[in-house]
Amino acid sequence: MTAPLLSIENLRAAYGKIEALKGVDLDIKPGEIVALIGANGAGKSTLMMTIFGKPRAKTGRIVFDGVDITDTPTHQIARMSIAQSPEGRRIFQRMSVAENLQMGADAGNSTDAERAAVLERVLTLFPRLRERYSQRGGTLSGGEQQMLAIGRALMSRPRLLLLDEPSLGLAPLITRQIFEAIRALNKQDGLTVLIVEQNANHALRLAHRGYVLVNGLITMSGSGAELLARPEVRAAYLEGGRKV
Ligand SMILES: Nc1ncnc2c1ncn2[C@@H]1O[C@H](COP(=O)(O)OP(=O)(O)O)[C@@H](O)[C@H]1O
Numbered sequence: 182m183t184a185p186l187l188s189i190e191n192l193r194a195a196y197g198k199i200e201a202l203k204g205v206d207l208d209i210k211p212g213e214i215v216a217l218i219g220a221n222g223a224g225k226s227t228l229m230m231t232i233f234g235k236p237r238a239k240t241g242r243i244v245f246d247g248v249d250i251t252d253t254p255t256h257q258i259a260r261m262s263i264a265q266s267p268e269g270r271r272i273f274q275r276m277s278v279a280e281n282l283q284m285g286a287d288a289g290n291s292t293d294a295e296r297a298a299v300l301e302r303v304l305t306l307f308p309r310l311r312e313r314y315s316q317r318g319g320t321l322s323g324g325e326q327q328m329l330a331i332g333r334a335l336m337s338r339p340r341l342l343l344l345d346e347p348s349l350g351l352a353p354l355i356t357r358q359i360f361e362a363i364r365a366l367n368k369q370d371g372l373t374v375l376i377v378e379q380n381a382n383h384a385l386r387l388a389h390r391g392y393v394l395v396n397g398l399i400t401m402s403g404s405g406a407e408l409l410a411r412p413e414v415r416a417a418y419l420e421g422g423r424k425v
Pocket residue numbers: 196199200201219220221222223224225226227228
């Protein structure tokens with residue numbers, strides 16, 4: 182069996198008295214796309230942020246590439262090969278597309294040639310970013326800002342990419358383009374991906390495996406196809422029950 186690239190065991194996290202994660206177990210193997218689905222407030226973003234140490238785990242263990250990072254300071258985790266595109270995109274509105282991408286590269290430790298190569302890869306994956314290279318981030322459409330947020334995360338040349346609700350608020354066509362880019366990164370570049378989504382349909386079609394998070398607990402896991410076929414998943418997240 183291949184060792185997981187990311188392993189989360191019995192993870193608990195809280196905001197004061199609000200327990201957002203109540204003992205979560207989750208594994209991601211190298212080369213996998215794993216989807217974490219769940220309704221608004223289930224704890225999906227908290228799980229992603231806890232990997233970066235904000236908030237800190239109350240109990241449990243987070244192991245990345247064989248290294249226990251449960252107590253590692255956030256700025257050090259950011260320098261490991263993990264990158265995230267947070268919920269709500271959070272690009273620098275006043276900076277150009279080019280500058281936003283450079284900011285992503287600064288967090289990494291790569292040579293000029295490596296940076297040029299990854300920049301070219303990002304601009305090939307998202308041709309819209311090439312067209313709008315000198316434009317300010319704040320003037321981009323929602324979909325373009327999402328592409329920029331993902332592109333910026335890629336600039337640090339991560340092995341594991343964490344995406345928090347990349348489809349939120351986007352039109353179906355743009356969502357499809359973004360999901361196709363994620364698929365290409367996984368297939369062609371071997372990138373391992375954790376994608377957090379309320380949009381269960383798209384996410385489970387994209388992912389090799391998925392987990393369902395309900396009130397801070399994993400209630401189901403399986404292959405993307407298995408979960409899509411489960412009546413409970415269909416009822417809660419697909420057929421009218423989807424809270425987007
Ligand atoms: N900064 C915060 N302070 C207090 N409670 C929070 C904070 N962020 C999230 N929560 C609470 O933690 C729970 C999980 O939230 P979150 O991880 O954002 O869920 P999701 O991403 O699945 O919508 C919710 O009950 C939410 O209200």
